[in-house]
Amino acid sequence: xxxxxxxxxxxxxxxxxxxxxxxxxxxxxxxxxxxxxxxxxxxxxxxxxxxxxxxxxxxxxxxxxxxxxxxxxxxxxxxxxxxxxxxxxxxxxxxxxxxxxxxxxxxxxxxxxxxxxxxxxxxxxxxxxxxxxxxxxxxxxxxxxxxxxxxxxxxxxxxxxxxxxxxxxxxxxxxxxxxxxxxxxxxxxxxxxxxxxxxxxxxxxxxxxxxxxxxxxxxxxxxxxxxxxxxxxxxxxxxxxxxxxxxxxxxxxxxxxxxxxxxxxxxxxxxxxxxxxxxxxxxxxxxxxxxxxxxxxxxxxxxxxxxxxxxxxxxxxxxxxxxxxxxxxxxxxxxxxxxxxxxxxxxxxxxxxxxxxxxxxx
Amino acid sequence: xxxxxxxxxxxxxxxxxxxxxxxxxxxxxxxxxxxxxxxxxxxxxxxxxxxxxxxxxxxxxxxxxxxxxxxxxxxxxxxxxxxxxxxxxxxxxxxxxxxxxxxxxxxxxxxxxxxxxxxxxxxxxxxxxxxxxxxxxxxxxxxxxxxxxxxxxxxxxxxxxxxxxxxxxxxxxxxxxxxxxxxxxxxxxxxxxxxxxxxxxxxxxxxxxxxxxxxxxxxxxxxxxxxxxxxxxxxxxxxxxxxxxxxxxxxxxxxxxxxxxxxxxxxxxxxxxxxxxxxxxxxxxxxxxxxxxxxxxxxxxxxxxxxxxxxxxxxxxxxxxxxxxxxxxxxxxxxxxxxxxxxxxxxxxxxxxxxxxxxxxx
Ligand SMILES: CC(C)[C@H](C(=O)O)[C@@H](O)C(=O)O
Ligand SMILES: CC(C)[C@H](C(=O)O)[C@@H](O)C(=O)O
Numbered sequence: 150x151x152x153x154x155x156x157x158x159x160x161x162x163x164x165x166x167x168x169x170x171x172x173x174x175x176x177x178x179x180x181x182x183x184x185x186x187x188x189x190x191x192x193x194x195x196x197x198x199x200x201x202x203x204x205x206x207x208x209x210x211x212x213x214x215x216x217x218x219x220x221x222x223x224x225x226x227x228x229x230x231x232x233x234x235x236x237x238x239x240x241x242x243x244x245x246x247x248x249x250x251x252x253x254x255x256x257x258x259x260x261x262x263x264x265x266x267x268x269x270x271x272x273x274x275x276x277x278x279x280x281x282x283x284x285x286x287x288x289x290x291x292x293x294x295x296x297x298x299x300x301x302x303x304x305x306x307x308x309x310x311x312x313x314x315x316x317x318x319x320x321x322x323x324x325x326x327x328x329x330x331x332x333x334x335x336x337x338x339x340x341x342x343x344x345x346x347x348x349x350x351x352x353x354x355x356x357x358x359x360x361x362x363x364x365x366x367x368x369x370x371x372x373x374x375x376x377x378x379x380x381x382x383x384x385x386x387x388x389x390x391x392x393x394x395x396x397x398x399x400x401x402x403x404x405x406x407x408x409x410x411x412x413x414x415x416x417x418x419x420x421x422x423x424x425x426x427x428x429x430x431x432x433x434x435x436x437x438x439x440x441x442x443x444x445x446x447x448x449x450x451x452x453x454x455x456x457x458x459x460x461x462x463x464x465x466x467x468x469x470x471x472x473x474x475x476x477x478x479x480x481x482x483x484x485x486x487x488x489x490x491x492x493x494x495x496x497x498x499x500x501x502x503x504x505x506x507x508x509x510x511x
Numbered sequence: 512x513x514x515x516x517x518x519x520x521x522x523x524x525x526x527x528x529x530x531x532x533x534x535x536x537x538x539x540x541x542x543x544x545x546x547x548x549x550x551x552x553x554x555x556x557x558x559x560x561x562x563x564x565x566x567x568x569x570x571x572x573x574x575x576x577x578x579x580x581x582x583x584x585x586x587x588x589x590x591x592x593x594x595x596x597x598x599x600x601x602x603x604x605x606x607x608x609x610x611x612x613x614x615x616x617x618x619x620x621x622x623x624x625x626x627x628x629x630x631x632x633x634x635x636x637x638x639x640x641x642x643x644x645x646x647x648x649x650x651x652x653x654x655x656x657x658x659x660x661x662x663x664x665x666x667x668x669x670x671x672x673x674x675x676x677x678x679x680x681x682x683x684x685x686x687x688x689x690x691x692x693x694x695x696x697x698x699x700x701x702x703x704x705x706x707x708x709x710x711x712x713x714x715x716x717x718x719x720x721x722x723x724x725x726x727x728x729x730x731x732x733x734x735x736x737x738x739x740x741x742x743x744x745x746x747x748x749x750x751x752x753x754x755x756x757x758x759x760x761x762x763x764x765x766x767x768x769x770x771x772x773x774x775x776x777x778x779x780x781x782x783x784x785x786x787x788x789x790x791x792x793x794x795x796x797x798x799x800x801x802x803x804x805x806x807x808x809x810x811x812x813x814x815x816x817x818x819x820x821x822x823x824x825x826x827x828x829x830x831x832x833x834x835x836x837x838x839x840x841x842x843x844x845x846x847x848x849x850x851x852x853x854x855x856x857x858x859x860x861x862x863x864x865x866x867x868x869x870x871x872x873x
């Protein structure tokens with residue numbers, strides 16, 4: 150039976166970049182006879198507009214039934230005042246939680262042909278290749294108690310709770326150590342153990358797991374504030390970074406921006422292997438919904454296309470096809486084609502569809 | 512009566528850079544007859560070694576009685592395994608909390624003569640001048656419940672609580688708005704309101720205060736992850752940033768590192784004006800205790816010296832003397848003197864004392 154692929158374009162530039170990823174799927178079907186069982190549905194603001202909620206139970210069930218989810222992006226200023234319970238962002242948070250997608254893999258990689266796109270000096274970032282493994286179903290994102298309460302004097306108090314358990318820390322650290330073994334064999338664990346007990350436990354659990362099962366991997370520890378600095382000072386010192394949900398949110402965005410080409414970076418979020426042998430997985434670009442440029446054909450579809458390649462590689466075990474897409478992308482870049490976000494003097498500017506077509510042509 | 516100044520050199524490079532700040536004080540006394548009532552005491556690892564605790568009640572009382580505190584830095588790997596309750600870092604956390612030092616002002620400024628010291632391209636950071644106002648007595652640093660508990664099955668759970676009240680948010684936002692009026696009149700408030708209710712309250716309270724009392728100041732809002740990216744993409748878009756304790760910790764370190772000259776940046780942490788008309792205040796370099804280079808004469812004393820200038824300006828209202836020190840520092844840089852951290856080709860390398868002497872000479 151063909152693999153089940155659920156496509157969730159979402160908001161902003163999501164739909165237009167997803168169209169280019171589908172162009173690749175169409176080509177695979179026509180030129181190579183590879184067919185998936187594809188369905189598409191609404192999330193985020195797009196779902197709010199139709200269903201009054203950022204994600205429906207039906208979509209969650211479809212995601213659970215799928216072999217993999219290809220996600221665009223959510224977030225739409227139109228819904229900014231819709232209230233905390235109706236944020237478009239709930240779509241991705243719920244998918245992570247309900248499918249148990251606990252490990253967000255975010256590569257920050259500098260493409261040789263785009264080394265000048267960064268605001269950092271070429272010498273500092275050439276060859277940069279960091280993999281951030283971010284925990285995504287725990288920490289302050291989901292801990293309770295949480296909420297805003299009104300005090301007797303009429304003033305208010307906002308509360309969130311960061312919670313991490315031994316098991317939650319271990320399983321994401323395991324992902325990081327396993328990945329490191331296939332890379333440069335180094336893991337840097339990041340927390341704020343000089344201030345937060347949850348960070349202290351994080352450090353202890355990662356260390357214990359390392360000493361028990363991953364002694365061959367080089368483990369270091371870094372405070373989150375120092376990590377933010379080190380990423381700017383000398384980002385190439387890192388191989389794999391493992392960290393919690395909140396620090397991972399900031400640090401992975403920071404790391405991506407170092408590359409200067411956010412529009413190029415895919416990500417994967419993986420769950421635990423189920424009894425049926427399947428690993429729930431969601432693939433999405435690192436960038437957001439960019440509502441300011443939505444619908445103008447300016448968006449770079451490559452992160453979405455590379456997310457699809459990542460999906461083929463990790464979820465469908467289609468290494469060759471993944472490599473073919475990745476090669477096509479780097480050929481297109483070598484040919485000098487650029488969407489506006491990565492445009493520089495002497496290159497050829499193309500729009501979203503132009504870039505998608507060029508990848509197919511390659 | 513002379514102003515009371517408490518000096519707390521702390522750990523690592525703290526004592527050696529404080530020595531250079533004292534050189535300036537000595538010069539002020541000899542050459543200009545300006546005398547302070549100076550006392551000096553131990554904090555951090557230095558206090559742990561003598562008193563078995565990172566800060567004594569006596570030092571806290573002395574800080575409370577002083578007109579201003581000049582702090583070096585704390586943190587010492589020797590005490591890494593001393594336990595969570597005996598971290599050197601407790602010294603600064605306790606001082607903040609006991610003196611109610613709620614607003615940490617961290618300028619990130621690029622010195623023209625050091626524009627090449629940054630890992631960012633000169634065009635991106637030339638003229639950079641950001642002021643980060645970080646809340647420092649609330650949020651997840653101090654919220655309860657907190658701690659590590661052992662569950663019935665033997666596994667553990669680490670917990671921290673982020674709490675912000677209307678009053679805590681308002682008073683720090685007020686500092687930011689007041690500062691903006693003396694600068695480029697723009698405040699960017701940073702939180703993670705799409706995930707955390709405490710961030711949502713933060714945003715609402717800042718907005719309400721703005722609309723009530725600071726309509727003349729331009730207010731914008733940014734998510735913390737986006738802020739981390741924007742700092743790398745285009746840091747000059749910011750004037751004043753106001754944010755909570757944890758985000759402020761990462762973002763202010765990130766902003767400082769953009770300048771490439773961490774060893775140059777001072778900071779102030781201010782409390783609320785008391786009934787006696789005094790505002791509790793602590794001044795310290797942005798950088799840490801750098802144990803790896805301690806005692807080698809390699810440390811850059813300028814952040815400590817500029818922290819003293821900031822102290823003169825804000826706490827002692829000695830504008831001229833502050834300006835004189837700041838001018839001396841920039842003259843020394845223009846003359847090409849550099850400590851190893853900011854050394855570049857064609858400049859003259861000096862050690863810690865050499866730099867301090869050069870500033871005095873100017
Ligand atoms: C959309 C938002 C809730 C999300 C997050 O904060 O996790 C996003 O920033 C991300 O990093 O995937
Ligand atoms: C030493 C440490 C507790 C402190 C903090 O996290 O606040 C430091 O990093 C700072 O930013 O002043």
